[in-house]
Amino acid sequence: MTSLGGRRRTSPRCGRQVQRQIIQSTWSSLRTRTHRAVRRMGGGAKANATAHAQWAQSSGAVVRQAIVDTVKIALSDPKVKSVVICGQNGNFCGGADIKEFGGEMTGPPLIPMIHAIEAANKPMVAAIEGNALGGGLELALGCHYRIAHSKARLGLPEVTLGLLPAAGGSQRLPRLIGVPDALDLITTGRIVTAAEALRLGIVDQVTEHNTVDAAVKFALSVAGQPLDARRISTFPCPRPPDSDALFEEAMRKVRGSARGAMAPVACVQAVRAAATLPYERGMEREKELMATLFTSGQARALQYVFFAQRAVGRWSMPSGAGWDTSKPRPVNKAAVIGLGTMGRGITVALAQTGLSVVAIETQEKQLMEAKQAVTSMLERGAKRRGAAPALDRISYSRNIQAVADVDLVIEAVFEDMALKLEVFRQLSAFCKPGTLLCTNTSALDVDELARGTPNPELVVGMHFFAPAHVMKLLEVVYGKRSSPQAVATAMQLGKKMGKASVAVGNCRGFVGNRMLRLYVEQAFFLLEEGATPELVDGALEEFGFPMGVFRMSDLSGLDVGWRTRKAAGQAQPGEASGQSARIRNGSRYSPIGDLVCEQGRFGQKTGRGWYQYDKPGSRVARSDPWLHSFLEQYRARHGLVARSIDRQEVLERCLYALVNEGFRILEDGIAAGPEDIDVIYVFGYGWPGHRGGPMFYASTVGLPKVLERLEHYHQAHPDVPDLQPCGLLRRLVASGSPPVHRWREVIKKLHSQL
Numbered sequence: 011m012t013s014l015g016g017r018r019r020t021s022p023r024c025g026r027q028v029q030r031q032i033i034q035s036t037w038s039s040l041r042t043r044t045h046r047a048v049r050r051m052g053g054g055a056k057a058n059a060t061a062h063a064q065w066a067q068s069s070g071a072v073v074r075q076a077i078v079d080t081v082k083i084a085l086s087d088p089k090v091k092s093v094v095i096c097g098q099n100g101n102f103c104g105g106a107d108i109k110e111f112g113g114e115m116t117g118p119p120l121i122p123m124i125h126a127i128e129a130a131n132k133p134m135v136a137a138i139e140g141n142a143l144g145g146g147l148e149l150a151l152g153c154h155y156r157i158a159h160s161k162a163r164l165g166l167p168e169v170t171l172g173l174l175p176a177a178g179g180s181q182r183l184p185r186l187i188g189v190p191d192a193l194d195l196i197t198t199g200r201i202v203t204a205a206e207a208l209r210l211g212i213v214d215q216v217t218e219h220n221t222v223d224a225a226v227k228f229a230l231s232v233a234g235q236p237l238d239a240r241r242i243s244t245f246p247c248p249r250p251p252d253s254d255a256l257f258e259e260a261m262r263k264v265r266g267s268a269r270g271a272m273a274p275v276a277c278v279q280a281v282r283a284a285a286t287l288p289y290e291r292g293m294e295r296e297k298e299l300m301a302t303l304f305t306s307g308q309a310r311a312l313q314y315v316f317f318a319q320r321a322v323g324r325w326s327m328p329s330g331a332g333w334d335t336s337k338p339r340p341v342n343k344a345a346v347i348g349l350g351t352m353g354r355g356i357t358v359a360l361a362q363t364g365l366s367v368v369a370i371e372t373q374e375k376q377l378m379e380a381k382q383a384v385t386s387m388l389e390r391g392a393k394r395r396g397a398a399p400a401l402d403r404i405s406y407s408r409n410i411q412a413v414a415d416v417d418l419v420i421e422a423v424f425e426d427m428a429l430k431l432e433v434f435r436q437l438s439a440f441c442k443p444g445t446l447l448c449t450n451t452s453a454l455d456v457d458e459l460a461r462g463t464p465n466p467e468l469v470v471g472m473h474f475f476a477p478a479h480v481m482k483l484l485e486v487v488y489g490k491r492s493s494p495q496a497v498a499t500a501m502q503l504g505k506k507m508g509k510a511s512v513a514v515g516n517c518r519g520f521v522g523n524r525m526l527r528l529y530v531e532q533a534f535f536l537l538e539e540g541a542t543p544e545l546v547d548g549a550l551e552e553f554g555f556p557m558g559v560f561r562m563s564d565l566s567g568l569d570v571g572w573r574t575r576k577a578a579g580q581a582q583p584g585e586a587s588g589q590s591a592r593i594r595n596g597s598r599y600s601p602i603g604d605l606v607c608e609q610g611r612f613g614q615k616t617g618r619g620w621y622q623y624d625k626p627g628s629r630v631a632r633s634d635p636w637l638h639s640f641l642e643q644y645r646a647r648h649g650l651v652a653r654s655i656d657r658q659e660v661l662e663r664c665l666y667a668l669v670n671e672g673f674r675i676l677e678d679g680i681a682a683g684p685e686d687i688d689v690i691y692v693f694g695y696g697w698p699g700h701r702g703g704p705m706f707y708a709s710t711v712g713l714p715k716v717l718e719r720l721e722h723y724h725q726a727h728p729d730v731p732d733l734q735p736c737g738l739l740r741r742l743v744a745s746g747s748p749p750v751h752r753w754r755e756v757i758k759k760l761h762s763q764l
C-alpha cells in the first residue's frame with residue numbers, strides 16, 4: 011500500500027468519539043507527509059526515526075504500519091465509538107506502490123490489515139475523495155460503510171498491471187455487487203464514478219459536500235449498531251441461476267480480447283471462486299492465481315508500460331531543453347485545416363477537450379459532409395459518456411482567414427508537400443503572431459515545411475493516429491528549428507487530450523512508421539520465400555497483435571502504401587521478372603504488394619486484398635485461393651523456390667527487424683529512450699502491453715540472443731542491409747546487456763563520443 015500517511019487526529023466536531031485515520035495518495039509528496047504523519051501518530055523522535063528508516067526501504071510498508079497501529083489504538087480506546095478512514099489532499103488511496111512489487115515486501119501485509127478492519131467491533135467508515143483504486147478500494151471494501159464524494163473515482167485496475175485484486179477484492183466485490191458487475195469491473199479494470207458506484211452498491215452514500223464531515227456524521231449515526239450484516243466477506247455471493255454459462259461466456263470474451271494476457275483470465279477464475287467457494291477458500295484461490303501472475307513476466311511488462319507512459323512526459327530534445335525547462339503557451343482556440351478522416355477525428359478530439367475549434371475545408375460539399383460526420387461523432391461520444399455533445403465549440407469555415415485568432419493550427423490536408431507548403435504559407439500570412447503551426451503529416455519532412463515559413467521555431471509535427479479521437483497515441487515531432495516552447499505546447503495539448511504523447515525527432519516515418527516499414531518488409535519477403543498471409547498473420551496474432559500485417563493492411567487499404575512507394579519511385583508498373591525486378595538501390599525489394607494493387611485489390615474496401623471478403627467493406631477475412639496461386643506464379647516467375655517457414659522464423663524476422671530499427675532510432679537520437687519507443691508501439695501500433703513494447707521485449711528475450719538472430723538472418727539475406735545488427739545493440743551486449751532502464755546511460759555515453 012503506498013502513500014497512506016497515518017495521521018491521527020481528533021475530529022473537532024465529535025471530540026474523541028470518532029478517530030480519523032488519514033490516508034493520502036499523493037505519491038510525489040508522500041515522503042514528507044508520511045514522515046510528518048508518523049511523527050504525529052505519537053512516539054516522539056524515536057518513533058519518527060524508525061518510521062523514516064522504514065520509508066527509505068518502502069513507502070507502502072510505513073503506510074500500512076501506520077494504519078495497523080492507528081486502528082489498534084482507536085479500537086482499544088473506549089472513548090472512540092466509530093472510525094473514519096480518509097485520505098489527504100483530496101485523495102483516498104491509489105492502491106499499492108507498484109515499485110514495491112519488484113523487491114521484497116516489508117511491513118504488515120495488506121490482507122490481514124483489511125481483515126482486522128472488517129473484524130473491528132466499531133463501525134469503520136471509508137470517506138472516499140478522489141481516487142479509491144486497487145488496494146485503496148480493497149481497503150474501503152474492508153470497511154463497514156463507504157461514503158464517497160460525487161467526484162470520486164473507484165475501481166480495481168490491477169488487471170491493467172497484469173494482476174488481479176488480490177487483497178480480497180476479487181472475493182468481496184462479487185459478494186457486494188453481484189457476479190456480472192464484478193466481472194465487468196475486475197476483468198476490465200474500468201474506473202467508475204461515484205454515481206455509478208452508488209448505483210452498483212459499492213458505496214452507501216454520495217455527497218457533494220465535505221466527504222470527511224459527511225462520513226463523520228454518518229459514523230456517529232451508526233455507532234453502537236450491530237456490524238455483522240456489514241462484513242462483506244461473510245455475505246453469500248449472489249449466484250445467478252445460469253452461472254456456469256455466465257462464467258463460460260465471460261471466459262470466452264476475455265480470451266478473445268486478452269490476446270494472450272493472463273490477468274483477465276485469472277480475474278474470471280478468481281470471481282468464479284468467489285461465486286462457488288466459501289470465502290476462505292476463495293481467498294486461497296485468489297492467492298494462488300496472484301502468485302502465478304506475479305511470476306509470469308507479464309505483470310512486470312505491464313508495470314513497465316505504466317511507468318514508461320509517465321516517463322515519456324519528461325521529454326527532452328537533443329539540445330538539452332525539455333519538459334522541466336520549457337513553459338507551454340496557453341491554447342484556448344485551435345484550427346484544423348482539412349476535414350478528411352484525420353481532420354474530423356482531430357476536430358472531435360479538440361472539442362471534447364474543451365477547446366474552441368475552427369474547422370476549415372475549402373470545398374462547400376466536403377465541409378458540409380465533414381460537419382455532419384463530426385456532429386454525429388460528437389453525439390455518439392457524448393451519449394457514451396452521458397454528457398452533452400460539444401457541438402457549439404466548433405465553427406466551420408471555407409475560408410482559411412478564419413485562423414486569425416487561434417492559438418494553434420493543426421494542418422491535416424492531403425499528404426502532398428507542395429500542398430502543405432502552400433497551406434503553411436497562407437497560415438503564416440493570416441495567423442496572429444506566435445500561433446503554433448502543427449502538421450499532422452505521417453511521412454513528410456517537418457523541417458522542409460518549417461523552412462517554408464518565416465517562423466520555423468513555431469512549427470512542429472502532431473502525428474495523430476486514426477481514428478484521431480479514439481487512438482491514444484500522439485507523436486510530437488520536433489524539427490531542427492522547433493522551439494522547446496512549441497514542443498512543450500504540443501505535448502501539453504496532447505496530454506490534455508488524454509493522449510500518450512511522445513516527443514520524437516524528425517526523420518522519415520518518425521519513430522512508429524520508420525520501424526513499421528522494416529516489419530512489413532520482412533512480411534513481404536516471407537511471402538516470397540514460401541509463407542502465406544495466413545501463416546504470417548497467425549504468428550503475429552498469436553504473439554498478441556490484434557491483427558497481423560496482412561489483415562491490418564487490408565483494413566487500412568493497400569493503396570496507401572502503394573501510392574507512397576510510387577511517389578518514391580520504388581513501385582514500378584509491369585510484370586518484370588527475375589532478381590533484378592526485386593532490387594531497388596542495391597537492396598532487396600519485394601514488389602508483391604504493388605502487383606496485388608495493380609489487380610485493383612486494395613483490401614476490405616474493394617472486397618479483395620490479401621484475403622477475400624463477402625463484399626466491399628465487409629470485415630470478415632477469408633483465405634483466398636486466388637492469392638495463393640498468385641504467390642505461386644510470382645515465385646515461379648522470379649525463380650524463387652518456396653521453403654517451409656515456421657512461426658518462430660516469422661516472429662524473429664518481423665520483430666527483430668523492427669527492434670533493430672528501434673536501436674538505430676535510439677542511436678540517431680530520434681527517440682530519447684526505449685520507453686518512448688515502447689509507448690509508441692503499445693498505444694499506436696497494437697503491440698501487446700503484456701509484452702511491454704518492442705524494446706522491453708528485446709530485453710526479455712535477451713539482447714545477446716536478438717543480436718545472434720539478427721546476425722544469422724543478415725548472413726542469410728545479405729541483400730537486406732537493414733538486418734545488419736545496429737551498433738547500439740552490439741554496444742549494449744558488449745556492456746553486459748544492462749536492463750532497459752539503464753540503456754539511457756549507454757546511449758548518453760555513445761552520443762557524447764560522437
Ligand SMILES: CC/C=C\CC(=O)SCCNC(=O)CCNC(=O)[C@H](O)C(C)(C)COP(=O)(O)OP(=O)(O)OC[C@H]1O[C@@H](n2cnc3c(N)ncnc32)[C@H](O)[C@@H]1OP(=O)(O)O
Nearest residue numbers: 037104105106107108109141143144145146167176177320
Ligand atoms: C496485493 C496487492 C494489492 C493491491 C494491488 C494494487 O493496488 S495495484 C495498484 C492499483 N492502482 C493503480 O493501478 C493506480 C495507478 N495510478 C493511477 O492510476 C494514477 O497514478 C492516479 C492514482 C489516478 C493519479 O493520477 P495522476 O494523473 O494524478 O498522476 P500520475 O499518474 O502522473 O502519477 C503521479 C506519480 O505517481 C506515480 N504512481 C502512480 N500510481 C502509482 C502506484 N500505484 N505505485 C507507484 N507509483 C505510482 C506515477 O508513476 C507518477 O510518478 P512520476 O515519478 O511522476 O512518474
